């Protein structure tokens with residue numbers, strides 16, 4: 001098993017005004033727009049003939065947070081898979097039961113997640129806490145893997161960004177916007193390492209014929225990331241967060 005210790009920064013817990021539950025409509029829009037792509041992939045690529053008719057159909061949402069977006073995703077997948085079985089002459093009478101695993105870091109507010117799980121859900125639900133950069137499931141045990149707005153979370157900050165003697169020293173900034181190439185390279189290298197840990201772990205866990213749907217923020221190849229619209233926004237947000245942290249530090253000491 002791989003072992004990568006990922007830092008954990010959970011979303012705001014509960015259902016209050018500042019909670020993730022009440023402040024994730026942007027991610028919900030993304031999840032809704034990816035529905036058609038997922039439906040099509042399930043209809044055309046999910047190889048249900050390879051699955052045993054006596055096993056449940058297992059779905060895992062990696063980086064699920066506290067809801068409600070994860071419930072939308074899961075219901076969409078369940079509906080699309082059921083439709084696929086109904087349309088398959090040899091399997092239309094063998095629609096499987098569904099087992100859903102909600103994954104996030106151990107610090108995630110799983111209580112809010114389970115309190116708000118839809119009453120009319122048509123699946124068994126369980127949580128699997130831990131970093132998705134590690135193995136979390138037995139070999140060949142997942143039929144459908146999903147993750148949205150989570151894989152841009154690096155497992156750790158590249159250490160050279162904090163090293164004043166390194167050309168990749170980021171001078172205390174928390175983004176790569178308008179930073180030297182070495183800073184961008186350090187972020188890219190960490191992302192590549194993390195993605196490969198994620199994909200290697202899932203490669204073991206997904207059953208033959210299974211599928212994976214990943215939704216993450218990206219920029220077109222011809223726009224260098226540090227110059228993209230996101231970089232500008234993150235630079236602004238980064239400087240606000242640094243100011244806030246400085247105020248808290250000055251007040252404390």
Ligand SMILES: C[S@@+](CC[C@H](N)C(=O)[O-])C[C@H]1O[C@@H](n2cnc3c(N)ncnc32)[C@H](O)[C@@H]1O
Pocket residue numbers: 006009010011024027028031062063064065066069070103104105108130131132133147148149150153155
């Ligand atoms: C912005 S939320 C996205 C929630 C949900 N998927 C959505 O689309 O609304 C990102 C989630 O990824 C989780 N996350 C980040 N890194 C993770 C890791 N290494 N392992 C498990 N969860 C992680 C965070 O804790 C957070 O709850």
